[in-house]
Amino acid sequence: MKMLDVNIAGKIGSFAVSARFQAEQGVTALFGPSGAGKSTILKMIAGTARPDSGHIVAGERVFFDSVTGVSLPARARGVGFVFQDGRLFPHMSVRRNLTYARWAGRREASRSLEEVVGLLGLAAHLDRYPGTLSGGERQRVAIGRALLAEPEILLLDEPLSSLDRDRRAEILPYLEAVANEAHTPILYVSHETDEVARLADQVVVVENGNVGAIGTPAEILGQRRFPMDEEGPVSILEGRVIDVDERYGMARVEIGGALIELSKDSLPVEGGVRLRIHASDIAIAMQAHKGLSIRNQLQCTVEAVELRGHSAQIALSFGRQKLFSRITTKSADILGLKTGMQVTALIKAISVESGRAKIQGKTERQASLKVFPV
């Protein structure tokens, strides 16, 4: 099994970088804010920048070792590098770009050109020149060119950051296909949560030039997206009050396209609210129920299931909002919860932290109230 072992420290200018992690087959995301040193780490692995100390070993091959003085040049490392800006050769056709590693780099790819062209949907573009391609097409060619270099490791340096939202959505399925098909470690640098959530098997957090937490996307992103409070994980939802039913004392609140009902007493009269829902206050059903006292039922997609001893944490999404539920492991097993499943989230009780004034500019009211089942 091919594996990448990185333990390096170095400097680019006055910016110090150190990194220690391992990557196996599958996608490892180097995740962190811009300027955190993610790309520098990637360049040191590729051989276009040099660390001061440490080692980089891919499988049996030593790329760099400051003790023995080994430092292979980039061309001898056998990595495929997809640059942020593509870096296609402008004077060559797409076909010549794709096959560059073969005719100029003398690398024989086990994948055929046809296979990669098919994988990335480039058949219609082979005779075009990079200058005439759209941004998305260009990045697909760059990915194909790297794949055809027969890489032992595939390195992608924010390959989608130069693209707009639609183009990103266009390429992500291709990247998923590449990730599923590749038998090599893939390092994917990004600061976009959704890309990492979608592609990564392992997340390495990079901050201020250092590696922080390492874990699964659910562990890393879950913690980030769903802050903990003293009672455990919570979901934070942004919504707005639509109207108030005076007879029952209930308010309807719109959250990401869905409506839920809350006791009006805990809410401002109108405008923006932020709801804080404890994970243990959300139950999960396989379908919507009519005969229940719980009226807040949201159609959700299971994003992640994580078992922690006897309790299970379930990440859910509906629209662009995220929910976090905590149920027993036994319930999760009986329901057979898996990523991608459609389920109904039942919101039993809600603590409302309202008047956030995000939308209407009202002053913040630091009240956290419990509202009972509606």
Add this chain to the structure above:
Amino acid sequence: MTGTEAEILLLSVKVAFFAILVALGPAFAVAWLLARRNFRGKAFLQAVVTLPLVLPPVVTGYGLLVLFGTQGALGHTMETLFGLTFAFRWTGAALAAGVMAFPLLVRPIRLSLEAVDRGLEEAAGTLGASRLIAFFTVTLPLALPGVIAGAVLGFAKALGEFGATITFVSNIPGETQTLSLAIYALLQSPTGNEAAFRLIVIAILLALGAVLVSEWVARRLVRGERA
């Protein structure tokens, strides 16, 4: 065109062609150093390369005479080592033209090399290409328009070179008398006006042809890139 005129034209083209042929390699090397390397004396090299452009051509011609004349240090060495004589020979005219055209060759090549994205060479490296192969497959093709622009500009300069040539190798019909020198000689004699005019027309046509050819080459290059 008379036989003499054809001879003058042929000699001019021969002198200019060999001047550029020999100067192009060193000019590319100097342009590369100036564009890509940092070293002590870079400013000095830059100044020396520009010198023929700013010195009076007569001074450059005299310098060549001192260095490459039969008694000159370099001239003597070249003659004993390679049997190559410059003084009062067409080879000397080519040398003078090459030296005078040198700064015009270096500048466009340097600019085009500076415009080549180093990231593309880096990309070629990650795809397994050695530095040499990356140079020939990426750097040189991308810098080619600048090389051609420099060659055309230098060729035009070499064709018209006058001051350094007449100082260094004199004005010998059939040996060193290029187009400009022949026109000058004819204008000196009271009966030469008509013959001079014919040569002037030839010079204009030659210059026009060179510019058209370079435009055509440049357009073909651009089309190849965008097609």
